[in-house]
Amino acid sequence: MKLSIGHLFPELLNLYGDRGNIISLRRRMEWRGMEAEVTEYKLNDNIDFSKLDIVFLGGGSDREQLLVCKRLGGIREAFKDYVEGGGVVIAICGGYQLLGHYYKLKNELVPGLSILDIFTESGVGRLIGNAVIKADFSDVPIVGFENHGGRTYIGDHKPLGKVLFGSGNNGSDGGEGVIYKNVIGTYLHGPLFPKNPHLCDMVIKNALEKKYGKAELAPLEDEAEYKANSFIVNKYTRK
Amino acid sequence: MRRIIAVWVTKFLILIGRLGGKGGSSTPGHFALKICPNILKFLSGQVRDGIIAVCGTNGKTTTNNLLCTMLRAEGKKVVCNSLGANMLEGVVTAFASSADLFGRLDADFACIEIDEISAVKVFDHFIPKSMIITNLFRDQLDRYGEIDITVDYLKRAVEKAKNITLILNADDPLVAAFGKKTGNPCVFFGVGEDVGISLNETKEGRFCSFCGEELSYRFYHYSQLGDYGCGSCGFSRPEVRFEATEVNISEGLSFNVDGRRIHADYRGFYNIYNILAAYSAASHAGAELKDLQSVLGGYKPQVGRMETFFIGKPVVFNLSKNPAGFNQAISSVSGDGRSKDVVVVINDNAQDGRDISWIWDVDFERLKDVKAKTFTASGIRHCDVMVRFKYAGLENTKDTGDVLKAIEDALKTDSEVLYVLVNYTALFSTQKILKRLEGDYKSGKGGRWE
Numbered sequence: 001m002k003l004s005i006g007h008l009f010p011e012l013l014n015l016y017g018d019r020g021n022i023i024s025l026r027r028r029m030e031w032r033g034m035e036a037e038v039t040e041y042k043l044n045d046n047i048d049f050s051k052l053d054i055v056f057l058g059g060g061s062d063r064e065q066l067l068v069c070k071r072l073g074g075i076r077e078a079f080k081d082y083v084e085g086g087g088v089v090i091a092i093c094g095g096y097q098l099l100g101h102y103y104k105l106k107n108e109l110v111p112g113l114s115i116l117d118i119f120t121e122s123g124v125g126r127l128i129g130n131a132v133i134k135a136d137f138s139d140v141p142i143v144g145f146e147n148h149g150g151r152t153y154i155g156d157h158k159p160l161g162k163v164l165f166g167s168g169n170n171g172s173d174g175g176e177g178v179i180y181k182n183v184i185g186t187y188l189h190g191p192l193f194p195k196n197p198h199l200c201d202m203v204i205k206n207a208l209e210k211k212y213g214k215a216e217l218a219p220l221e222d223e224a225e226y227k228a229n230s231f232i233v234n235k236y237t238r239k
Numbered sequence: 240m241r242r243i244i245a246v247w248v249t250k251f252l253i254l255i256g257r258l259g260g261k262g263g264s265s266t267p268g269h270f271a272l273k274i275c276p277n278i279l280k281f282l283s284g285q286v287r288d289g290i291i292a293v294c295g296t297n298g299k300t301t302t303n304n305l306l307c308t309m310l311r312a313e314g315k316k317v318v319c320n321s322l323g324a325n326m327l328e329g330v331v332t333a334f335a336s337s338a339d340l341f342g343r344l345d346a347d348f349a350c351i352e353i354d355e356i357s358a359v360k361v362f363d364h365f366i367p368k369s370m371i372i373t374n375l376f377r378d379q380l381d382r383y384g385e386i387d388i389t390v391d392y393l394k395r396a397v398e399k400a401k402n403i404t405l406i407l408n409a410d411d412p413l414v415a416a417f418g419k420k421t422g423n424p425c426v427f428f429g430v431g432e433d434v435g436i437s438l439n440e441t442k443e444g445r446f447c448s449f450c451g452e453e454l455s456y457r458f459y460h461y462s463q464l465g466d467y468g469c470g471s472c473g474f475s476r477p478e479v480r481f482e483a484t485e486v487n488i489s490e491g492l493s494f495n496v497d498g499r500r501i502h503a504d505y506r507g508f509y510n511i512y513n514i515l516a517a518y519s520a521a522s523h524a525g526a527e528l529k530d531l532q533s534v535l536g537g538y539k540p541q542v543g544r545m546e547t548f549f550i551g552k553p554v555v556f557n558l559s560k561n562p563a564g565f566n567q568a569i570s571s572v573s574g575d576g577r578s579k580d581v582v583v584v585i586n587d588n589a590q591d592g593r594d595i596s597w598i599w600d601v602d603f604e605r606l607k608d609v610k611a612k613t614f615t616a617s618g619i620r621h622c623d624v625m626v627r628f629k630y631a632g633l634e635n636t637k638d639t640g641d642v643l644k645a646i647e648d649a650l651k652t653d654s655e656v657l658y659v660l661v662n663y664t665a666l667f668s669t670q671k672i673l674k675r676l677e678g679d680y681k682s683g684k685g686g687r688w689e
Contacts, residue, residue, distance in 0.1 A: 011445060011453070020599030023630050043453070061387045067451055129593060145594045190596050194626050224629050228622035 001215070002035040003207050006052040009068055010040050013095055016147065018058030020191030021090065024200050025054065032218050043071050049082035053207045057095025059189065062105065065094045069110055072098065076113050083115050088207040089183040092192060096177070096185035097150055116180055118157060120150040123171070127151075131166025131188060132237050133176040138198045143232040144188025152187075154178045160186050165236040182206045195232065197225040242342045245275035246282075249335035264324040268331030279327075279364035282334040285344040286318065290365055291520050293352045294393065295373030295408070297564050298513045299325065301544055302373055303352040305517035305535075310348050312534045313526045318349040326357040327364075348524065355389050358396035369404040369523060370397070371516050375413040376462055376563040390417060397421050406520050408512060409479045410464040416448035416474065426523055428481035428515040431466070433458035434488060436508055436570065449474050460508065461570075462563040481519040483511055497522070503535045506545045509567050543666045545571065548677045550650055554657045556673055558666050560591065562600035568660050569602060573609050577655035581611045582645050584618035584661040584669055591663045595620050603631035612652040613637065617645040618665050643672050650676075 007022055026036040041047055049055070060068065072079065083089060089099075097103045100118035103110040112119070126149045132141050142161055151170035159169065160177030168176035169187070177186030184203070186192065193200035201217050208215030252267035271278050283290060293303040300323040307319040320333035330351055338344045353361050355375075372393070375386060390413065397405070400423075407418045409429035418425040445454055445463050452471035459465035468475035483494040491504040492511055496518065503514060514535070521528060528534075543558035555575075559565040572581060587593050606614070616624035616638035625638040639645050642665070649657050661669045 014600075016594065017596035017599030020596070020627075020630070023599070027630050027632075064446070067446070145596055147594065190594075191599050194599070194630060195623070224622070224625045228626050231620075231622045 001208060001212060002037060003029065003053040003204070003211065004051055005036055005038045005054045005056060006047065006049075007038055007040045007056045007058075008047070008095075009043055009071075010058065011042065012064040012068055013058035013060040015059040015061070015093065016145070016189040017191045018092060018189060021058075021092070021193045021200075022056060024191070024193035024197075025056075025204065028197065028200055028220065029204060031220055043067065047075060047078075049078050049087065052082070052087070053211050054088045054090065054203065055079075055082070057089070057091040057098065059093030059095060061094075062110075065098065065103070066110055068094075069098060069112070072113055073111070076115075079113060080115055083181065083183055086182050086210050088203060088210065089185075090192075090203060091183070091185045092189055093148060093187055096187060097152060099178075099183070099185050100152065103150055116154075116157060116178060116183070116185070118152060118154045118178060118185075120152040122149050123151045125149075127167035127171055127187075129166055130232055130236055131168070131176065132164040132233055133161030133166070133168070133188070134164055135161035135179075135199070137202060140198055140226070140229065141233050141237070142188065142192075142196045142199055143229050144186070144190040144192055144195070146187040147189070148187050152178075160184055182210065195225060195228045197222045241275040242278055242281055243340070245271040245278045246335050246338050246342045247340065248274060249332060250340075253332065253336050264320075264322055264332045265326060265328035266332075268324075268328035268333075268335065271331050271335050272328065277364075279331050279334060279361075281342070282338055282344050283349065283365035286346050286349045288315070288347045289368030289524065290349040290351060291524065292358065292361075292367040292370040293350065293373070293516075293520075294355050294358055294370060295414070296355070296376040296389075296561065298373040298509060298516070299323070299352045301510065301513040302371060302516045303350050305513060305538060306371075306520050307350040308538050309517055309521040309528060309531070309534050310350065310524070310526060312530050313521075313528070315347040315526075316345055318344070318346045318351070320352055323352060325352045325354045327360050330357075330361055330364075356392045359392055359399070362396050362399045366400045367403055369406055369520060370400075371406040371520050372408065372414050372417065373512060373516055374408050374411045374462075374464065374563075375417070376561055386413070393417065394421070397423060404523065406516065406523060408464070408516070409477050410460060410466070410512075412445070412454055412463060412467050412474075412476075413448060415477050419474075419477070420448075425477070426481070426519060427477050427479045428512075428519045429476070429479045429483070430460060430464075430486060430494075430511060430515075431479060431482040431484050432486060433466075434460060434486050434508065436460060436488070447472060447474050461566060481515055481522070483515055486511065499531075501531065501535065506571050507567055508570070509564075543661065543670060546670070548673045550657075550673070550676045550680045552650070552654070552656060554646075554650075554659060554673060554677075556659045556661070556670065558663065559660045560662045562597050565598075565601040565660070568658075569605050572658050572660075573605055575656065575658075578653075579609070579611050579656045579658060580613045580615070580649040580652055580654045581606065581609075582615045582617055582642075582649050582657065582659045583624050584642055584645070584659065584665040585616075585621070585624050586619045586662060586664045588619070588664040595623055598624065598627050601627075603627055603633065607632050611635065612654045613649055615639065615645045615649055617642050618661070642669055646672060646676065 159175030409427035447469040450472040457466040548554040
């Protein structure tokens, strides 16, 4: 079995070790005898969403985000169709903000793609630090590091998880990230997948099921990954 | 009177600190400022020929110490924060410790390394005559947010100092664009030919700072450094006053600059930039640098910059605190043909930056072909390093939070050399361990590694 992963604009959106997520997806498929074909898209490349099984959007600085936004505006409809049709999307930090209607900065409004009914506003000070969240799909928490000036409000959408430690989407409503169909948006980097193999596997499974109808993932030996995960969980949530 | 008391207190606290064996030196300056808020203005005002500031992500300490050594070789008296304490308090400590008990300072120059974010604060106390910017890479992400924020802080600092000359790395498009935007007089240095060392790594700042287009490169050195140009607005690598040519990095470092051949017995291509930056600043300050070769020969790289120990076998110790620095260290490791072990120590204390996600921007994959006997993950975040090793496909890996044990075990193999790569807060503690082990070995207690 094989998945095509589209890494959107890694030259612009690749803050905080984001490429570690791609490395995780690729390795965890290879270890199971499956193939991951990763295509890196440059800003002016043509993107055919029908050929992709996973779309990955990383984080960038505000300047870089603006450049991406201008470009993505032109392919918004195709992207939206991909999402509504159950396409898998992982969007981190800046990429997450882009999925919403807008990101309101002090003197500027960065329009988003309106893929999801969410929006972001800049707040006073950045929300920085290790974070631990609890998602519905597993008893093992998701850990990561957040570093964002924007506060995201997800309205009626479901958050990826409940904040056990850290700030989450906006520091006030106790939610972190968003999960809609097969889209996951989150502020957590660290990067996200290496210390959260359960989440990475869920994403791979979703993409395989979308493509092949059903999929079973062979278990892997994840001692190192969960040791790194529980180091953060224990340090920040156990008194 | 307050000034004198402030100087006394600083000197006293430095002494206490030394007795306690502490490596850093910002606490004394902190108290000096409390006692006398204008202590730094007062002391720095006594420097006769000018202050040279050194900023930039990597290479500050080496560049600053080289510059200081070059000026001292000219017979100049120089104040220098040589230990790398580079926030406002550390700068105060450096000046106060150089003053006499009456608060008098006898100095021709001051070479002061300043943290990029702190420069705007430090420039309230003095305006340097010139300022080096070595490069602008990602570093300590969670403290600075993003590289754009760092640039913004530097801009605010330079706005306070419209007349200072900027001594800039022409090969770094972020630095060159920064200089161009300030309108200050700029002197550029750079490496003007392809040295054939470029890697596949994350390149921040590869987009034009003026119009946002992707820059095209004639050649890369590493990170975003190289010979670049913007096809859209015409921004390109500026004209270089101090250009390194005929570069040879196979045996130490040699290159031509300013019509002379320079040779240094250091490892690491990036040291060419450190030498060039210091040379440019010293030359700009009027130094003739006749004895340059002996200065470079006698210069000892400071703590943890490819520092070597001998503990039954050579041990190479290097500080690598961000992807650019770490990839350079990996180049050195993979370029060393000897059989080896590698220990990586990563902490996440406040001064390191709590966020260590940058280890995924480091090309650990390149160590796969190195065939080390062992790769050991250590430090506070050894679990994360271990995961990184695993996904890079490295074999013979192990991890322990105990740095002493990591090093002792790695010394027991029959490899010819041990590399110890650490990040910032692991620097002094690991150096202490290595010094002690070296001392034990020399005094005959080290037989267990034979």
